[in-house]
């Protein structure tokens with residue numbers, strides 16, 4: 352790695368892999384190295400048996416200010432090529448990763464950073480965090496999944512308004528609008544995220560993987576297709592040792608132990 356600081360730092364504690372965007376001077380604006388390293392780190396987390404939950408967060412006062420606007424001029428790729436090379440594989444990796452991914456939004460999330468904030472399976476925000484669909488400020492189209500995630504959360508019209516006016520959504524409104532699941536105080540945020548993630552890590556990993564698969568599938572399926580998918584995935588879940596442990600623990604009136612060394 353030489354003397355340059357990593358643009359993504361990784362730590363693992365109690366089954367929780369935390370990936371931290373590490374360009375704090377630019378509010379973790381994304382250059383290609385950050386996007387490709389983050390995608391690589393997620394793929395490694397996917398296949399690492401010691402990892403049960405992945406957290407994506409930002410160093411310093413920002414979560415991610417979207418595309419690094421200092422990194423665009425002189426680029427030898429079209430916008431389409433660039434999205435297909437960097438942002439789109441990142442969002443697809445989060446969505447297909449067989450473990451829960453938490454977007455831990457510690458500060459401002461703007462542009463593609465807003466998309467990243469929405470793409471997690473669970474979105475935890477600090478009180479001082481905010482989200483801005485900032486693209487129209489620089490006359491671009493929302494990308495990295497924002498046009499897919501946001502209207503599903505707030506409806507077409509609110510999504511259009513937020514995108515057209517690039518209005519800042521603060522934590523209180525984000526919670527009300529369904530853009531996040533929990534808001535934690537700024538000064539205990541990272542500890543609160545870790546505690547939340549550890550709760551998730553103690554849950555049955557195989558069942559959660561299949562639950563994510565079923566929910567993602569159902570986002571674009573008919574009810575009939577979802578019912579068929581549930582029936583197929585339930586067989587896989589029911590054949591797994593986790594199910595037997597859950598039922599046995601219930602009968603023995605003890606907490607289920609879903610983590611095996």
Ligand code: T3D
Nearest residue numbers: 376377378380416417418419420421433434461462463485
């Ligand atoms: O393939 C493609 O290229 C298309 C993909 C597009 C995806 C996108 O994400 S497009 C949207 C790009 N992002 C933006 O337009 C956001 C630009 N930033 C802002 O609007 C503001 O910085 C924020 C609203 C996010 C935060 O405002 P504030 O007042 O809290 O902070 P600040 O003072 O503006 O920023 C702090 C520093 O970070 C500052 O540097 P300095 O002056 O202290 O040296 C600022 O220049 C830098 N910074 C913030 N955002 C970016 C950035 N540097 C480069 N790129 C950024 N996106």
